[in-house]
Amino acid sequence: MDDYGVDENYVVKIxxxxxxxxxxxxxxxxxAANMIATQNVANAANGALAELNSMDSSLPSTTGNVLPTVNQTKPAQINGNTTVNNTNNNSKNNNPVPEEKTAPSTDGMTILSGTITTGSSLSSKTVCTIYVGAEYAGAEIKMSTLYSRDGTxxxxxxxxxxxxxxxGYVTLPxxxxxxxxxxxxxxxIYDAKGNQLDYRIVYLETESGTQSF
Incomplete structure (x- = not known):
């Protein structure tokens, strides 16, 4: 019985x-696994930091390579508030607006003299030229010539x-x-507005040629 008890205790201890x-x-x-993983992470971090440090040391120095600043010139100021663009002013001055020319006045215009020319063929046109004076050069007028024969x-x-x-001449064929x-x-003859300035009746020989009046 004692031996059995000893054996039982032994088994229990085992x-x-x-x-x-x-x-x-x-x-x-x-x-242990956690400690190993922590050590691996620490080693990886140290390796990455060392690589970054080596990259920084390999980059070229930027000292002396700074881009120069642009010196911008402001337009001139007038009275402290108004700015003037000299370029625009010069371009405007170089392209002045042309002045409009006005036609000479027709006041006092009269038919001073003239000629009427008739051709010898049936296809020839009759040409009337009047003289109103060189002082009216460039004046704009309206002119009519009414020809007749034996009242017709x-x-x-x-x-x-x-x-x-x-x-100072005006010609009308x-x-x-x-x-x-x-x-x-x-x-x-009339002015540009249709107001009559003067008229002249000219009697002609019924033949070809130039006749003056």
Missing amino acids: VAGVIIGLLLLFLVVPL DLNAGRLVAKTVDSS SADSYKLYPDECLIS
Whole structure:
């Protein structure tokens, strides 16, 4: 009986030792694993820091390579508030607005003299030229010539816009040719607004050529 009791205690001790060993194993192994993982993380961090330090040392120095600043010139100021752009002012001064020219006045214009020329062929037109004076050069007027033969009108005598030339003459050819030589011509001149300035009745020889009045 005593031997059996001794054997039972021995078995109990062995079992207890095994249990304690297992407990220690379960406790020590995770703790050791954590310590190893922590050490690995620390080593990795130290390696990365060392690599960064080596990269910083390999970068070229920026001393002396700073980009120069641009010196911007402000436009001139007038009275402390108004700015003036000299470039724009110069361009405006170089392109002045042209002055509008006005036509000379027609006040006092009259028919001083003139000529009427008739061609010899049936296709020839009759040309009337009047002289109003060089002082009216460039003046804008309206002119009509009404030709007739034996009291019968040969044309309609329409108004035509004309400009006095530099010598003071105005020339107006007939719109059509006439089958008969005219024996009379009514010449009328008006200003640009249609107000009559003067008229002249010219009696003609019924033949070709130039006749003065």
